[in-house]
Amino acid sequence: MTVLVLVETDESGASEVSRETLTFARSLGPDLHALVIGDGPAGLVEQLGAYGVSAVHHADGDAYTSYAAAAWAAAVVAACGDASVVMAAGTARGNEVLAHVACRLGAVMAANVVEVESAAASGPLQVSRQVLGGAAMEELRLEGPVAVLTVAGHACDPVEADAPASPVVTPLDVVVADSDLRARVVRTEPGEPDESGSLKSARVVVGAGRGAGSADGFGDLLELTELLDGALGVSRVVTSLGWRPHHEQVGQTGSRVSPDLYVACGISGAIQHWAGMSSSKTILAINNDADAPMVTKAHYAVIGDLHEIVPAINEELRRRRSA
Amino acid sequence: MTNVLVCIKRVPDLGGEITLTADGMSVDDSSLGHTVSPHEECAVELAIQTAKATDGQATVLTLGSSEAVEQLRNALALGCTAAVHVEADAASYGPADVASAIAEVVRTHEAAGTTYDLVLLGNDASDTGDFQVGIRLSYLLDRPVVAGVSTLEVTGDRVTARGQSPDGGTEIYEVPLPAVLTVMEGGIEPRYPSIPGRMKAKKVQIEQAAPTGAPAGSGRLRLKLPPAQASSVTILGEGPEAAGAVVDLIEKLGVLR
Ligand SMILES: Cc1cc2nc3c(=O)[nH]c(=O)nc-3n(C[C@H](O)[C@H](O)[C@H](O)COP(=O)(O)OP(=O)(O)OC[C@H]3O[C@@H](n4cnc5c(N)ncnc54)[C@H](O)[C@@H]3O)c2cc1C
Numbered sequence: 001m002t003v004l005v006l007v008e009t010d011e012s013g014a015s016e017v018s019r020e021t022l023t024f025a026r027s028l029g030p031d032l033h034a035l036v037i038g039d040g041p042a043g044l045v046e047q048l049g050a051y052g053v054s055a056v057h058h059a060d061g062d063a064y065t066s067y068a069a070a071a072w073a074a075a076v077v078a079a080c081g082d083a084s085v086v087m088a089a090g091t092a093r094g095n096e097v098l099a100h101v102a103c104r105l106g107a108v109m110a111a112n113v114v115e116v117e118s119a120a121a122s123g124p125l126q127v128s129r130q131v132l133g134g135a136a137m138e139e140l141r142l143e144g145p146v147a148v149l150t151v152a153g154h155a156c157d158p159v160e161a162d163a164p165a166s167p168v169v170t171p172l173d174v175v176v177a178d179s180d181l182r183a184r185v186v187r188t189e190p191g192e193p194d195e196s197g198s199l200k201s202a203r204v205v206v207g208a209g210r211g212a213g214s215a216d217g218f219g220d221l222l223e224l225t226e227l228l229d230g231a232l233g234v235s236r237v238v239t240s241l242g243w244r245p246h247h248e249q250v251g252q253t254g255s256r257v258s259p260d261l262y263v264a265c266g267i268s269g270a271i272q273h274w275a276g277m278s279s280s281k282t283i284l285a286i287n288n289d290a291d292a293p294m295v296t297k298a299h300y301a302v303i304g305d306l307h308e309i310v311p312a313i314n315e316e317l318r319r320r321r322s323a
Numbered sequence: 324m325t326n327v328l329v330c331i332k333r334v335p336d337l338g339g340e341i342t343l344t345a346d347g348m349s350v351d352d353s354s355l356g357h358t359v360s361p362h363e364e365c366a367v368e369l370a371i372q373t374a375k376a377t378d379g380q381a382t383v384l385t386l387g388s389s390e391a392v393e394q395l396r397n398a399l400a401l402g403c404t405a406a407v408h409v410e411a412d413a414a415s416y417g418p419a420d421v422a423s424a425i426a427e428v429v430r431t432h433e434a435a436g437t438t439y440d441l442v443l444l445g446n447d448a449s450d451t452g453d454f455q456v457g458i459r460l461s462y463l464l465d466r467p468v469v470a471g472v473s474t475l476e477v478t479g480d481r482v483t484a485r486g487q488s489p490d491g492g493t494e495i496y497e498v499p500l501p502a503v504l505t506v507m508e509g510g511i512e513p514r515y516p517s518i519p520g521r522m523k524a525k526k527v528q529i530e531q532a533a534p535t536g537a538p539a540g541s542g543r544l545r546l547k548l549p550p551a552q553a554s555s556v557t558i559l560g561e562g563p564e565a566a567g568a569v570v571d572l573i574e575k576l577g578v579l580r
């Protein structure tokens with residue numbers, strides 16, 4: 001079975017979630033292809049080989065100097081060949097491009113898949129995917145000649161193949177129609193500088209969720225972060241509401257962290273957040289709801305208002321430090 | 324004059340524990356309230372603002388049971404000017420079926436003289452989370468589509484849409500109308516309904532549309548709930564009095580440098 005993976009890249013190579021998707025894809029079949037769009041960073045091909053990719057399709061040219069989902073989808077379709085499964089990571093780009101691909105191939109698409117239930121050579125692929133905001137899984141049959149799916153972020157670890165491959169790189173000849181460029185990024189504005197590197201390597205992460213209350217509710221949390229020489233990580237609610245920058249987000253569509261201590265303050269513990277911090281050695285939840293999943297799944301918890309508890313912890317830390 | 328069609332979906336308002344129906348195919352929502360996703364609330368707000376700014380219409384559409392009229396009335400109370408109810412069992416509709424049914428309404432209205440310059444949807448529905456109805460719709464209507472838009476502005480025959488880029492910055496699109504946009508929450512604050520708004524909404528005649536053709540379905544085999552895990556949490560205390568116990572723990576873990 002040939003599986004094609006649309007790979008997203010960052011400065012270091014294939015992004016973490018794309019490497020997870022390659023790992024996930026490898027479990028389906030021996031023939032793993034990757035599609036890279038635009039200039040990849042140095043060493044990318046070797047890295048893809050280490051993940052077991054035997055063929056790299058490369059799309060480049062004027063149509064790819066700025067992002068247009070339909071043009072990316074045209075590249076995926078061009079690279080598809082006789083692949084029976086097309087995959088991408090469940091990122092904004094991954095979900096968007098593969099939805100276009102599904103329309104072009106007349107295929108169904110399953111978003112945020114976490115497991116393959118059955119992949120018989122004949123018969124449709126059966127998968128489990130997250131639905132209802134992660135509160136339940138849906139088992140789904142993907143009818144049709146090609147299965148199109150995205151893999152939920154951090155649903156598996158990125159693991160290199162036992163035997164690395166030496167991928168053949170093929171430049172793709174993509175016919176991009178004018179209509180594929182009607183919706184195209186014309187300008188970008190930079191966000192705040194990405195400091196997720198220090199978040200991922202921190203020994204202590206102070207997590208903050210909707211319970212912080214507002215953009216002004218982070219003072220004590222930031223002080224706790226500083227006292228513990230840690231990093232601040234937040235839930236998606238916090239970044240969606242614009243309280244904190246995106247690079248601080250922990251979870252399925254944010255960073256995965258595994259610190260020695262994760263202090264989850266005012267975070268309910270939705271599965272998408274949990275995906276980003278479950279491998280923390282010790283989890284301490286501070287929440288006013290004793291039944292919140294974060295509390296029941298944590299190792300330790302304090303029940304109450306974080307705006308009272310966190311300042312008290314800060315004071316105790318300062319007191320012992322000066323003693 | 325910009326005419327906007329905004330598509331919303333009635334979904335259960337999930338609180339804590341959820342239970343499934345006996346056949347395991349859906350959530351037992353008999354004791355739950357219902358809502359639309361935050362993305363769709365933002366889409367409704369953008370539809371109302373865009374239509375108002377240009378003396379256009381903001382039409383709200385849903386495909387769902389007769390109970391989904393509740394969500395249409397809520398959107399009317401906020402300022403949508405017309406509503407279309409495609410009465411069908413949403414659970415037996417896959418994302419491609421929903422897109423076809425919406426496309427059918429757009430085409431029928433177009434034939435009757437109303438064109439929609441913009442169709443707005445949520446980026447993903449909060450129950451099925453398929454991430455695709457808007458994109459499928461754009462293919463059926465042969466219109467450009469941008470996914471994950473947080474704000475938009477119509478100038479002449481173009482729409483400027485802004486959304487988040489993968490690196491946390493902002494991406495800006497300029498797209499010719501008519502276009503389809505899927506909306507992501509966060510760019511705009513949805514308004515609350517007013518009492519006069521609610522009164523006015525009651526009087527609006529909702530257009531009933533029947534989908535033609537049988538849906539292909541979503542391919543769902545069953546839903547599964549995550550297995551209940553035994554909690555092994557140690558409660559260190561309640562309120563600020565627990566600070567000492569917390570710092571004891573931090574010291575015991577040896578994470579302080
Ligand atoms: C496709 C997809 C991807 C997603 N990706 C991510 C992701 O990467 N990361 C992520 O975090 N989420 C993600 N989510 C969202 C996720 O489902 C949850 O909605 C989100 O994590 C909830 O954030 P929260 O815990 O801050 O807010 P809520 O769920 O609202 O929880 C707030 C918590 O704070 C507590 N609280 C409130 N006030 C106080 C107070 N004063 N003191 C103490 N406690 C208080 C409440 O009891 C509650 O437990 C994703 C969702 C989807 C559908």
Ligand SMILES: Nc1ncnc2c1ncn2[C@@H]1O[C@H](COP(=O)(O)O)[C@@H](O)[C@H]1O
Pocket residue numbers: 330331332333360362363384385386387413418421443444445446447448449451452453454455456457
């Ligand atoms: N039954 C429905 N009726 C109206 N709009 C819908 C329906 N289902 C999905 N949509 C719209 O399509 C968006 C994306 O849904 P989905 O692709 O299923 O995640 C939703 O946010 C809605 O705006």
